[in-house]
Each structure stands twice: as C-alpha cells, then as structure tokens.
Amino acid sequence: MVDPLDPSAELPENRNAVFAIAADLASDAEIKRVGELALARFGQVDLVVNSAATFSRQPIVGSGQLAENFDRQFRLNVRAPLILSALLADLFWRTRAEENTRLNRHIVNIASIGGVRLYPGNGLSVYSASKSALIQLSRHMAKEFAGFGVRVNVLAPSKFPGLIPTSQVSSCLRDLDESHDSGRVVLIDGDGRVSG
Amino acid sequence: MTETASDSARPWGDLPAILSHRRWWFSDWPFPHFRATDVFASGFYSQLEHSVHELLARGLAEKPDPRRLTPMDSYDAFGWSVPTGVAGPLALFHDQEWHDLLARLTGVAATGDVNCSVHHHRGGGEHGRIHCDLGIGWFPGALPTGTVNPSDPAVCSYRHGVVHTPGAPVHEAVRAVTMIFYLANPPWRGGGQTGLYRAAGAPIASPAVSVPPVNNSILVFENTPRALHAFIGNTRSARNSVILWLHRPLEQARLMFGADSLFRWPPPRQSVRPSP
Numbered sequence: 001m002v003d004p005l006d007p008s009a010e011l012p013e014n015r016n017a018v019f020a021i022a023a024d025l026a027s028d029a030e031i032k033r034v035g036e037l038a039l040a041r042f043g044q045v046d047l048v049v050n051s052a053a054t055f056s057r058q059p060i061v062g063s064g065q066l067a068e069n070f071d072r073q074f075r076l077n078v079r080a081p082l083i084l085s086a087l088l089a090d091l092f093w094r095t096r097a098e099e100n101t102r103l104n105r106h107i108v109n110i111a112s113i114g115g116v117r118l119y120p121g122n123g124l125s126v127y128s129a130s131k132s133a134l135i136q137l138s139r140h141m142a143k144e145f146a147g148f149g150v151r152v153n154v155l156a157p158s159k160f161p162g163l164i165p166t167s168q169v170s171s172c173l174r175d176l177d178e179s180h181d182s183g184r185v186v187l188i189d190g191d192g193r194v195s196g
Numbered sequence: 197m198t199e200t201a202s203d204s205a206r207p208w209g210d211l212p213a214i215l216s217h218r219r220w221w222f223s224d225w226p227f228p229h230f231r232a233t234d235v236f237a238s239g240f241y242s243q244l245e246h247s248v249h250e251l252l253a254r255g256l257a258e259k260p261d262p263r264r265l266t267p268m269d270s271y272d273a274f275g276w277s278v279p280t281g282v283a284g285p286l287a288l289f290h291d292q293e294w295h296d297l298l299a300r301l302t303g304v305a306a307t308g309d310v311n312c313s314v315h316h317h318r319g320g321g322e323h324g325r326i327h328c329d330l331g332i333g334w335f336p337g338a339l340p341t342g343t344v345n346p347s348d349p350a351v352c353s354y355r356h357g358v359v360h361t362p363g364a365p366v367h368e369a370v371r372a373v374t375m376i377f378y379l380a381n382p383p384w385r386g387g388g389q390t391g392l393y394r395a396a397g398a399p400i401a402s403p404a405v406s407v408p409p410v411n412n413s414i415l416v417f418e419n420t421p422r423a424l425h426a427f428i429g430n431t432r433s434a435r436n437s438v439i440l441w442l443h444r445p446l447e448q449a450r451l452m453f454g455a456d457s458l459f460r461w462p463p464p465r466q467s468v469r470p471s472p
Contacts, residue, residue: 002230003218005211007301013219020225161408162386 025080050081051110057123077130100149111156142183151182158190214240226404229417243285248380272322278312308341309443324427355461369443378409387431393424
C-alpha cells in the first residue's frame with residue numbers, strides 16, 4: 001500500500017503486507033511448500049480459501065483427451081484443496097482445538113453453481129463433477145475438522161465476473177468468514193440470488 | 197506548487213479533497229505498478245464521467261476532428277487528445293499537482309511534458325499488441341519547461357514533431373510514466389482488461405496480471421523495457437479510459453535504457469521535420 005500524496009510515508013497496513021507465493025498446486029511438493037512457507041512467514045494460518053481451479057470444455061464422447069482432462073481437473077479442483085487442508089491440519093491445527101475455536105479458524109472451498117445444478121450441453125461435465133466432488137468432500141471435512149475447531153464451508157457461485165460481479169463473491173466470502181457456521185454450501189445464482 | 201490554470205479552471209478545488217482515499221496498491225509483478233479502485237470521491241468522478249459521456253455523444257469520427265474521437269493508427273481504438281487549456285474536470289490531468297503526484301509515486305524525475313487522451317474501444321474490439329511505452333514525443337517550448345507542459349498539436353504534432361507554428365521552439369522527450377484511468381464504462385462483465393506481461397511473446401489473452409476496466413480505478417507504472425502491457429480485446433462492451441503520459445529527457449532515457457529501446461513513430465506522409 002502506498003499513500004499517493006505521500007509515497008514515502010510508512011503505513012500501518014504494510015506491517016502485515018501480502019506475502020505472495022507462486023506455486024503449481026498440481027504438484028504435492030508445491031502444496032507442501034505453500035503450507036510450510038505460510039506457517040514459517042506468519043506462524044499461524046487462520047483462513048484458507050481454496051480457489052485455484054482449472055476447467056476445459058469438451059463433450060464426454062469424442063473429445064479424444066477425456067482421461068487427461070479428467071485427471072488435470074480433478075487434480076487441481078479436488079485433490080489440491082484436500083491435500084492442502086489436510087497438510088495444514090497435520091502441521092498446525094490438529095493440536096490447537098481451543099485456539100482454533102477462539103480465532104474462528106476456517107476453510108472456504110470455492111466450488112461452482114455447476115457442481116449443484118445441471119447445465120447440459122456446454123461441455124462442462126467433468127468440471128461440474130469435480131466441483132460436486134469438492135462440495136461433498138467439504139461436508140465431510142466440516143465434520144472431521146470440527147474435532148479440532150476448524151470450520152469448513154463452500155461457496156458455489158455462478159460465473160464471475162461474467163454473470164455476477166466479483167465484489168458479490170468476495171462479500172459472500174467475507175460474510176461466511178465472519179460467521180460461526182460450518183458445513184454450509186452457499187450458492188450464488190446467475191441473477192445474484194444467494195441461498196444456502 | 198506552480199499554478200498552471202486559474203481557479204475557475206480547477207473545479208475540483210483541493211486535490212486531497214477529491215481523492216476517495218489515500219491507499220493505492222503496489223506490486224512489482226510482473227513489473228512495478230500501482231493500482232487503486234474508487235480513486236476519486238463520487239462527486240468528482242461523476243463530473244469526469246459526464247465529460248466523457250459528452251464526448252461520446254458527439255459520435256465517432258472517421259477523419260481527424262478535434263471535437264470528436266477519431267480512429268488511432270494501427271490500433272482498433274478511437275482517441276481524442278485532451279486539448280491544452282481544456283476546461284472542466286479533465287483539466288485535472290493537465291494539472292501540475294496531478295503531474296507531481298504521479299512523478300513522486302513512481303520516483304521519476306519528469307520534465308513536466310504531458311500527453312493526455314481519452315481512448316475508446318468499441319465492443320468486440322481487437323486485441324492490442326504487447327509493447328512498452330518508450331516512445332519519443334514532441335512538445336512546444338524548450339527544456340527545462342519548469343511547469344506542466346501539455347503536447348499541443350497547434351504548435352507541433354506529438355508523434356512526429358511536425359511544426360505548425362513557424363519558428364516555434366520544440367523539443368523531444370520520452371514517455372516515462374503511463375497512467376490509465378478507467379471511467380464511463382458499463383459494469384464489467386469480462387474482456388477489455390489491460391494485460392501486464394513478463395515477455396513480449398506471451399499469449400496476449402494470458403497475461404501475468406489482468407487489470408479490469410472497473411470504473412473509477414487507475415493503473416500507473418514507470419515506462420521501462422520491462423513494462424510490457426496490452427489491451428485485451430474480445431470485450432462485449434465498449435471500454436473507455438483516460439490515458440496520460442509523463443515524460444523524461446531524451447538523453448536520460450538513452451542512458452537508462454539504451455537508444456535501441458526507444459522508438460519513434462513511423463513518419464506520416466509529407467512530414468516536415470522541425471528545424472534544429
């Protein structure tokens with residue numbers, strides 16, 4: 001952050017500046033590096049937003065690359081959030097139940113409205129299935145992680161910013177984080193209607 | 197601060213009062229740049245937007261017309277040069293205080309020379325090309341200008357130095373800071389971003405950073421050979437913005453980046469080079 005009228009001024013916001021790590025989450029080693037670096041830098045993790053994803057449009061029949069596309073989408077959309085969340089639980093959260101509850105620690109998995117509703121004919125069958133898997137996985141994580149006080153929720157928006165503004169997605173994300181809920185699947189429809 | 201316009205030409209009054217907040221975001225990826233949303237207080241932003249809507253209401257010209265947006269060379273866009281002495285809110289971009297804010301922000305020792313335009317991309321417009329902005333422009337007067345000095349086509353053409361006022365002194369300067377202020381656009385639904393790139397050969401639709409044209413937001417960066425950027429097309433809606441360049445002395449730019457990094461626009465037909 002910079003004050004445009006006084007660029008050399010020290011700002012309180014910069015005492016906890018963003019610490020960015022570029023990583024390929026299709027790699028387990030990279031996921032491990034992200035978790036370890038975050039803990040090394042800040043000493044704790046209070047919120048994880050699993051939003052990295054990939055998609056490709058293709059029909060089930062006749063695409064020629066079905067297996068490769070399935071593996072790639074499930075690896076990044078389902079496996080990566082699972083592995084990262086489990087890693088942080090093992091490295092940090094599992095032995096801190098009281099602290100986790102007090103600090104309202106939380107995982108938000110970003111799914112898609114396509115993981116709940118059927119939108120046929122657009123070649124997103126595998127992507128939609130990966131998001132369905134993430135939703136069901138998140139429900140199980142919510143039950144298991146409750147044992148050490150970490151909440152798990154799902155945000156399943158329609159296409160943004162194509163149909164709904166990005167600001168609405170971030171606003172719902174913030175509302176979820178400020179709640180004490182766990183195991184919820186919050187949907188944002190293409191017309192901006194929020195449910196769940 | 198040096199006044200370059202009368203109070204009546206500065207309808208915004210005090211600069212701090214029209215800034216919505218004093219927290220702009222800095223990143224050095226893929227090259228150093230500054231961004232902010234909700235840049236101006238809503239009242240002043242509305243005035244800026246109204247000015248651009250008025251310009252758009254005059255229609256797009258197919259031939260040069262100082263009152264209307266006209267097609268740009270080798271670029272699927274229309275441009276309108278903000279004229280010297282412009283009245284109203286757009287005069288902010290010719291103001292010394294705004295010039296100095298951008299120069300201090302980027303740490304550039306700028307000459308005071310500025311070139312400012314409104315750019316309009318039609319819906320469905322084509323991609324631009326990945327480039328840096330190290331072009332050499334022409335300005336009225338002799339260096340050092342001391343105060344903000346807008347390019348003035350009545351004296352000499354910005355891109356080619358064609359002198360229209362016989363005997364008028366002119367000088368060259370190199371673009372040093374780029375400012376893009378997005379305004380008067382429909383709610384953003386994808387496309388029309390400014391892409392920032394690591395390499396000139398990158399796929400244009402896959403930038404390292406994508407800056408969406410959200411109304412009342414700004415992108416600012418120092419021009420260096422690494423500051424590679426492009427307009428990303430395929431937008432369903434038009435995109436409007438104000439583009440402002442600050443400049444540095446030609447010799448300074450040669451020393452910093454090498455003469456080969458700087459570029460001149462191809463000469464127009466029947467160009468007349470300025471006298472030394």
